[in-house]
Amino acid sequence: MQITPVTQNFAVSPQLTPSDVAAVAAKGFKAIICNRPDGEEEAQPAAAAVRAAAEQHGLAFAHVPVVSGAISAKDGEAMARALAWLPGPVLGYCRSGARSTKLHELARSAAASSGSARTYDVVIVGGGSAGIATASSLLKRNPKLDIAVIEPSEVHYYQPGWTMVGAGVFDPEFTRRTEAQVMPKQVTWLRNAASGFVPDDNKVLLTDGREIAYRVLVACPGVKLDWDAIPGLAETIGQNGVTSNYRYDLAPYTNRLVKEFKRGRALFTQPAMPIKCAGAPQKAMYLSCHRWEKAGVLDDIDVQFHTAGAVLFGVAAYVPALMDYVERYDAHLNFESKLVAIDGAAKVATFEQRRGDEVTCVEERFDMIHVVPSQVAPDFVRGSPLAAASGFIEVDEATLGHPRYANVFALGDACAASNAKTMAAARKQAPVVALNVLAALDGKAPVAEYDGYGSCPLTVEAGKIVLAEFGYGGKLLPSFPNWLIDGTRPSRLSWLLKDTILPPIYWHGMLKGREWMAEPHMMAEA
Structure with a gap:
């Protein structure tokens, strides 16, 4: 055939x-x-x-x-x-x-x-974690819905696993499935990319020229990793000791670099917020240092962490435990130090550093460097009527509905809400959006609300994690009683959660509409 x-x-x-x-x-x-x-x-x-x-x-x-x-x-x-x-x-x-x-x-x-234009009950832009979870949550509640998912990729990734790939804990293939494996069978999968939103006409534009009409829109196209924003990075990434756990094909290179590294200078960078999983840049540093410590070579390595931010982590309750590891690994912290250029062949990174009112450019030599690219909303989102001033999709922080279009919702990394951009956030957002979409289809106001929950399992060493769980304003939102897991302290049980429990919960729970420990909060219960 x-x-x-x-x-x-x-x-x-x-x-x-x-x-x-x-x-x-x-x-x-x-x-x-x-x-x-x-x-x-x-x-x-x-x-x-x-x-x-x-x-x-x-x-x-x-x-x-x-x-x-x-x-x-x-x-x-x-x-x-x-x-x-x-x-x-x-x-x-x-x-x-x-x-x-x-x-x-x-x-x-x-x-x-x-x-x-073909009109669907619900059009979901994006077949990543947020899009598939929302589609499954909707179908769990109403299997007769006519849903279209717009997603051009043939591959679906469990992106939280890439840090573990870079640490040699997971194989890359463990984090990868085909998109067909995770796409709900009841939806129409439009294997194309969105190119624009026309919310006044209830339409999404596709790159092949088609227009797709909707009764309700759910926008979750993710973020754009802007590798070109740092001059020299795109040309050298994946070679010359320059790597990043923010790409499936590069995380194995991180693993090889760290495994073979015996002496020299290792730099780890973090750009300005917002980024996906704000803890991932330093997780790469901790796990690398732990491997070097176990190999007996850490004393011969100059470890430096350069972050564009003014603090190590945005929620103060978790900083003391993280500082214990910074001191243990003798890592030098450079705050308000933003990577602005890189010369891979010369092994020189240029940082823009702010010290009070003074801004200077400093060149740092490296033998290996883990880089996190700048992250922005996709181009077609930034230029759309749905965009907030930040370029991300504007939403009400509680209902995740658009303030000007009652039949538009957004979640996941492309959403402009002030929560942390993590898979755990999307897991909590999806059922909230599902319930509010169903209400919108019935011509009703939103019925569920999101508290800003996000989780960042900070892997400080192989076998221990500081389980950061928090909501809007940095409010601590632990999932477990303190006697079981104290999220402000490193825990072996938290490692078990990250290493063994969360991946199957993702593949067989979240993406299938099973809302274990993610039940939406109803406004009527407030």
């Missing part, structure tokens, strides 16, 4: 048989459309037989038959109507695939000229 992609959401093939349908479903297609009249050839399988096989495998089916060489504009309009209701991605077939390709082209022209 030869399948030829036409767009990210449509492909064509020659004649299918009922026995081909299982393989079509296994490749992730959610619908089949037949463009061949029955009876063209003696041995040709009937469309009804392929339909029966498709329905047996949970695929939608449509029959828009056309005669080769006699395809008209009306045929294109019929194809457009079929594609409007079929869940994607769609596989079209005829004798060779040529008619299906031509009809798809005519259908796109017909849709563009008519200005029509």
